[in-house]
Amino acid sequence: MLLDQLPNNQRAEIAAIDWSVLPPDEGKRLRALGVDEGAMVSIQHRGIFFGRDPIALSIGRMTVAIRRAHARAITLREPGATA
Amino acid sequence: MTRHQPLIALVGNPNAGKSALFNALTGARQKIANYPGVTVERKSGRFAFADGRPAELIDLPGSYSLDPTSPDEAVTRDVVMGRQTGERQPDALIIVLDSANLDQHLVFALELLALGLPTVIALNMVDLAERDGLTLDAARLAADLGVPVIPTVAVRRRGLTELAEALDAVIVARQVPHAPLGEPDMRARRRRAEHIANAAIVSQTQSRRWTDRADSVLLHPFAGPVILLGLLFIIFQAVFSWATPFADALEAGAAALGDLATATIPDGFFRSMIVDGIIAGVGSVVVFLPQIIILFFFILLMEATGYMARAAFIMDRMMASVGLSGRSFIPLLSSFACAIPGIMATRSISDEKDRLTTILIAPLMTCSARLPVYTVIIAAFIPQITVGPGVGLQGLVLFGLYVFGIIGAMVVALVLRSTVAKGGASGFLMEMPKYQLPRIGDLALGLWQRAALFLRRAGTIIFAVTIGLWLLLTYPQAPEGSGMSQLDYSAAGRIAGVIEPVVAPIGFSRDIALALIPAMAAREVAVSALATTYAIDATDEDEQAQALGERLAGRWSLPTALAFLAWFVFAPQCISTIAVTRRETNGWKWPIFMLVYLFGLAWIAAGITFWTATAFGL
Ligand SMILES: Nc1nc2c(ncn2[C@@H]2O[C@H](COP(=O)(O)OP(=O)(O)OP(=O)(O)O)[C@@H](O)[C@H]2O)c(=O)[nH]1
Ligand SMILES: [Mg+2]
Numbered sequence: 001m002l003l004d005q006l007p008n009n010q011r012a013e014i015a016a017i018d019w020s021v022l023p024p025d026e027g028k029r030l031r032a033l034g035v036d037e038g039a040m041v042s043i044q045h046r047g048i049f050f051g052r053d054p055i056a057l058s059i060g061r062m063t064v065a066i067r068r069a070h071a072r073a074i075t076l077r078e079p080g081a082t083a
Numbered sequence: 084m085t086r087h088q089p090l091i092a093l094v095g096n097p098n099a100g101k102s103a104l105f106n107a108l109t110g111a112r113q114k115i116a117n118y119p120g121v122t123v124e125r126k127s128g129r130f131a132f133a134d135g136r137p138a139e140l141i142d143l144p145g146s147y148s149l150d151p152t153s154p155d156e157a158v159t160r161d162v163v164m165g166r167q168t169g170e171r172q173p174d175a176l177i178i179v180l181d182s183a184n185l186d187q188h189l190v191f192a193l194e195l196l197a198l199g200l201p202t203v204i205a206l207n208m209v210d211l212a213e214r215d216g217l218t219l220d221a222a223r224l225a226a227d228l229g230v231p232v233i234p235t236v237a238v239r240r241r242g243l244t245e246l247a248e249a250l251d252a253v254i255v256a257r258q259v260p261h262a263p264l265g266e267p268d269m270r271a272r273r274r275r276a277e278h279i280a281n282a283a284i285v286s287q288t289q290s291r292r293w294t295d296r297a298d299s300v301l302l303h304p305f306a307g308p309v310i311l312l313g314l315l316f317i318i319f320q321a322v323f324s325w326a327t328p329f330a331d332a333l334e335a336g337a338a339a340l341g342d343l344a345t346a347t348i349p350d351g352f353f354r355s356m357i358v359d360g361i362i363a364g365v366g367s368v369v370v371f372l373p374q375i376i377i378l379f380f381f382i383l384l385m386e387a388t389g390y391m392a393r394a395a396f397i398m399d400r401m402m403a404s405v406g407l408s409g410r411s412f413i414p415l416l417s418s419f420a421c422a423i424p425g426i427m428a429t430r431s432i433s434d435e436k437d438r439l440t441t442i443l444i445a446p447l448m449t450c451s452a453r454l455p456v457y458t459v460i461i462a463a464f465i466p467q468i469t470v471g472p473g474v475g476l477q478g479l480v481l482f483g484l485y486v487f488g489i490i491g492a493m494v495v496a497l498v499l500r501s502t503v504a505k506g507g508a509s510g511f512l513m514e515m516p517k518y519q520l521p522r523i524g525d526l527a528l529g530l531w532q533r534a535a536l537f538l539r540r541a542g543t544i545i546f547a548v549t550i551g552l553w554l555l556l557t558y559p560q561a562p563e564g565s566g567m568s569q570l571d572y573s574a575a576g577r578i579a580g581v582i583e584p585v586v587a588p589i590g591f592s593r594d595i596a597l598a599l600i601p602a603m604a605a606r607e608v609a610v611s612a613l614a615t616t617y618a619i620d621a622t623d624e625d626e627q628a629q630a631l632g633e634r635l636a637g638r639w640s641l642p643t644a645l646a647f648l649a650w651f652v653f654a655p656q657c658i659s660t661i662a663v664t665r666r667e668t669n670g671w672k673w674p675i676f677m678l679v680y681l682f683g684l685a686w687i688a689a690g691i692t693f694w695t696a697t698a699f700g701l
Contacts, residue, residue, distance in 0.1 A: 025152040025433040026510045031269055032147030033514065034187055044295070045302040051400045054409065054511050056302055061184045063298070063515040065396050065409065070510055 003041065003057075003074035011042045015077040022073055033064050035074070089138045089254050090171065091130070094163055094195055095179035096188045097121075097145025098516050100207040103237035104179055105142035108247070112532065113142055114424075115238075115525070116386035117516050118395075118413065120145065120431030123155040125162055132251045133244070141173070144430070148269065149194055154438075155430040163198070175201040175254050177246070182212035182219055182234070183517065185283065189276035190269065196228060196260045201253040204232045205246055210239070211517060216288030224283040229260045238522060294389075294517045301393050311397050318381045319482040322374050322454070324475060329373035334630060337366035355619070356553060363618035364549030364611035367631050368541050371455040371607070372534060378451055379533045380526070382420055387521035391416065392513060399511045405493045406500030408434075408511035411441040415492070418448035419485075420533075422660045426667055436506035440499045442667060443677055446660050447492035447653065449485045451537075452606040456651050457484055459610050463632035464644040488652050491684065503676075540605060548601045549611045556619050570594070570620045589650070589686060590643040590693035599656070606656045642696035649692040653685035 006012055014037055019027045035041070035057070044063060045056040053068045093101040097119030106113055109128030114121055122144045130140045143162055144155035151157040158167075165172025178195055180188040196202060206221055225232040231249040235242035252258070301307055341362045348354040385391045391413060399409030410432050418425030425445045432438040449457075461477050468476050500506070555575035561567045570576045570593075579597035586596050594616055602609035610631070617634045629637075635644070655661065655678050664674040 023434075023507065023510065026512060028150060029147065029152050029433065029512050032152075032190075033512070034190075034273065036270060036273070045298065046304065048304050048308045048397050048400055050304075052304075053403070054396060054399045056298070056396065056515060060186055062187060063294070065392075065399070065511060065513045065515060067399070067403075067408075067511050069508070070512070 001076045001078065003043075003071040003076055004055075004068055006041075006043050006076060008043050008046065011040055012076040014039045014041060014074055016075040018073040018075075022070060026070065030066070030070065033062070034059050035064065035066070088136070089174040090141065091138055091175045091177060091250065091254075092141045092143055092162060092173040093177045093179055094143055094159060094191075095145060096147060096181065096184075096191055097514065099145060099179040099181045099188060100205075100235075100237045101145065101179045102142050104177070104205060104207065104235065105140060107237050107240050107243055109140050111142075112528070116383075116391070117389040117519050118386065118392040119514050119516065120155065120413070120428070123158075123427055123430040125158055125167070130247075132247055146191065148191055153431055153433040158430075163195070173200065175203070175250060177203050177205055177250065179205045179207050179237075182206050182209045183215055183217060185219070186273075186277045186280035189280055190273050192228070193272045193276055194269075196230065199259045201256075201258055202230045202260055203246060203249045203253055204228065204230055205237075205242070206232050206234045207237055209234045210236045210241075211519075215292065216286070218285040218287070220283050220285050224279065227279045227282060230258075238525070294515075297518050298393070298515070301390070302396060307393070307397050311394055314381075315485075316482060318378065319485060320473070320475065320478040321381070322377050323458075323478040323481060325377055326373035330370050333370045333372065337362060337370065338630070340366070355557060356550070359618040360550055360553035360615055361546070363631075364553070364615040365541050365546050367459075367614035368455055368545050368607045368611050369538070371458060372537060374454050374458060375451050375537050376530055376534055378454065379420065379530055382416070383526055383529045384521055385416075387519065387525065389516040389518045392515050395513060396515065401493070403508075403511070405497040406508065407437055407440060407496055408509050410509075410511055410513060411437060414441055415445060415448050418445045418450060421450050421452070422446045422448065422657070423663050426660070426663050429667070434506070434509040436500070436504040437509045439668065439673065440496050440504045442664055443499060443504075443673065443680075444492040444496050446655055446657070446677065446681060447488050447495065449488045449652070450606070450657075452657065453651055455607045455610045457481055457648060459613075459632060459635070460644050460648055463635040464639075464641055484648060484652060487649075491653060491688075495680070495684075540607070544605045545608055545611055548604050548608050549615055552597075552601050552612055553615050553619070556616060568620065570616065575616075586686075589690040590640075590646045590697070591650075591689070592639075592643070594638070595643070595647060599650075599654075602656045603658055605659075606651065609651070609656070641701045642693045645696050645701075646689040646693035650685045650689040653681055653688050655681035655685075 016037060039059055042058045043055055044058050047053040054065050055068060055071055057064045057066055093105055095101055102113045102115045102122050105111060105128060106115065109130045111128040113126055122142060126142045128140050130138050132138065141162065143159045146156040146159040149160050149163065151160050161167045163173065176195060178192045180192060192204065206219065212219060221232045221234050231253065233242050233246045233249055235246060301310060341358050344354065344357050344362060348357060385394065394416065395409035395412040398412040402408055402411055414425045414428035417428050422445045425448065426442050429438045429441045432441060461480050465477050465480050470476050470479060552575060556573045558574060559572065561569045561572035575597055579593045582596040583593045597616055598609045598612040601612050614631045661674045661678060664677055665671060
């Protein structure tokens with residue numbers, strides 16, 4: 001499942017991130033904010049009106065805004081498979 | 084131990100409270116606000132240890148690592164690594180951490196500790212951690228990191244003495260972090276940071292309770308944007324209606340002062356200079372102080388509470404549609420105060436093309452210097468009626484002008500992004516800070532600084548330009564009994580006559596051309612210039628007693644007044660903006676581009692307004 005498809009307020013672990021589709025600086029900043037393989041995340045809010053973009057991601061003790069385009073580069077571990 | 088005074092740098096993640104700590108330690112008044120990316124350049128200040136020995140403290144932009152992703156982060160890297168030209172590496176670091184977000188903030192701290200400089204850690208915002216039910220063990224943290232860890236509350240000056248003592252000790256002893264912390268890659272550092280943070284947490288409850296609750300309303304897909312729009316609307320209504328009594332009082336004061344001067348000073352050079360020049364000119368601008376204060380009150384409130392980052396979140400979608408991101412929204416919103424800090428704030432934007440576009444459209448955001456211009460014209464030409472419950476027509480027109488500027492900016496951004504600033508779609512990646520209650524003291528100080536800045540401008544630039552204009556308007560003097568108007572005969576009148584043909588098609592008279600030239604120094608000067616011009620040109624006692632608004636209403640047609648407003652939405656009437664653009668883009672190419680495109684747009688917008696209004700017989 002991609003992060004983009006995760007229902008709101010459901011925690012999941014990031015399994016893989018396709019760094020190649022992200023511009024290098026964006027990737028660096030994502031990683032600097034802790035959005036990386038193995039991180040536990042959940043989605044708090046999605047966009048405005050019907051746009052559903054950007055996404056407010058809850059990670060650790062932070063809330064981070066990211067675009068859906070980025071969320072689509074992030075694969076989650078299937079629920080149940082989480083350790 | 085050292086002969087030179089120690090150089091100490093404050094470093095850490097964005098929004099950790101570095102500037103707040105810097106202010107508390109040095110007595111400086113750097114801008115602090117509750118969103119990441121407030122500080123974008125290196126600032127230095129003086130600080131003294133308990134025994135009076137001085138040290139130099141530097142406040143740096145927040146960063147996530149020493150591998151920069153935006154121009155402000157590059158500044159931090161350069162200073163910390165001693166690569167800044169003409170400056171040595173700091174003798175010591177104060178790493179500032181947000182206690183309520185320790186695992187994240189420790190990642191960068193570990194990278195900094197590996198530099199091997201004498202270091203003290205300020206475990207800041209312990210009050211917020213407590214609010215969230217988080218208790219930390221500073222001693223444990225100090226043991227794990229091998230450097231002193233001092234709990235602080237920068238905004239309440241708690242822990243400062245201990246911090247200074249610890250700093251003194253590590254500098255004197257040249258005590259460097261002992262633990263081997265040199266993990267080369269960020270992932271390893273993060274794992275270690277989590278480990279250390281977990282060990283330091285004594286007890287915790289669910290985090291960010293208040294913030295999450297507020298966000299569920301303020302970031303709600305439907306309620307959120309409605310609230311933001313409503314808030315912006317209230318701001319513009321307030322700017323008009325709340326300020327009126329104060330502005331009236333100031334205006335009456337200026338008029339009384341003028342009468343007093345007329346009565347006491349003998350007729351002649353000095354009386355004319357003081358009454359027509361200084362009181363009419365500078366006075367006409369000072370009247371707008373209440374409005375400026377109200378506008379800043381709201382902006383400061385949004386910045387202090389943490390709402391600013393939410394506004395960026397909500398606006399991201401709209402910004403994306405013109406090829407920008409919510410990241411650009413904060414510099415643009417700051418530009419409502421003044422384009423100069425707005426343009427500086429673009430340093431926190433990673434994408435080069437995004438940044439350039441944001442710089443180029445920043446002057447289209449209605450800065451506070453335009454408020455006097457708008458207000459004078461609106462008050463003179465737009466009837467003071469209500470068009471709905473609590474909605475005044477004047478406030479509505481003002482709001483409309485702001486919106487007009489914003490739409491203009493969006494269209495320009497769209498064009499720029501597909502021509503001169505072409506590039507791939509940029510992202511939006513931003514930390515949403517915890518909400519905080521604004522501190523009244525900080526708010527009052529911020530307002531005071533703004534008021535002082537405004538009055539200083541009135542007392543310097545506007546004063547000087549007004550006097551200069553008065554001289555040009557008064558000399559040479561029209562020969563007695565020649566029947567020629569002083570305005571026609573004066574040097575200023577003749578200069579403006581040359582420009583008049585260019586602006587005549589868009590409905591501007593020579594008097595207006597006369598006001599546009601000095602307004603390049605500062606936009607408010609347009610108001611003081613008109614005031615001075617009409618004060619000198621006043622033919623009889625009655626007219627002399629009129630306020631500027633009444634004089635304008637008597638002399639300008641409605642289409643001209645509307646065209647004048649449209650002109651100021653676009654015109655780059657500010658030399659400082661051009662100068663800062665040159666500095667931030669490293670050359671003359673972009674400032675010249677900006678000047679040309681903005682003047683072009685201003686002429687067209689004013690023209691269309693004038694022609695349309697005339698066609699409708701207004
Ligand atoms: N409650 C509380 N708030 C604090 C404390 N220190 C700073 N703040 C607030 O935190 C916010 C950020 O403070 P700044 O000093 O601007 O942070 P900074 O680290 O300089 O941020 P950047 O310049 O963006 O890197 C402001 O709203 C401050 O008022 C603290 O100890 N306690
Ligand atoms: Mg700062």
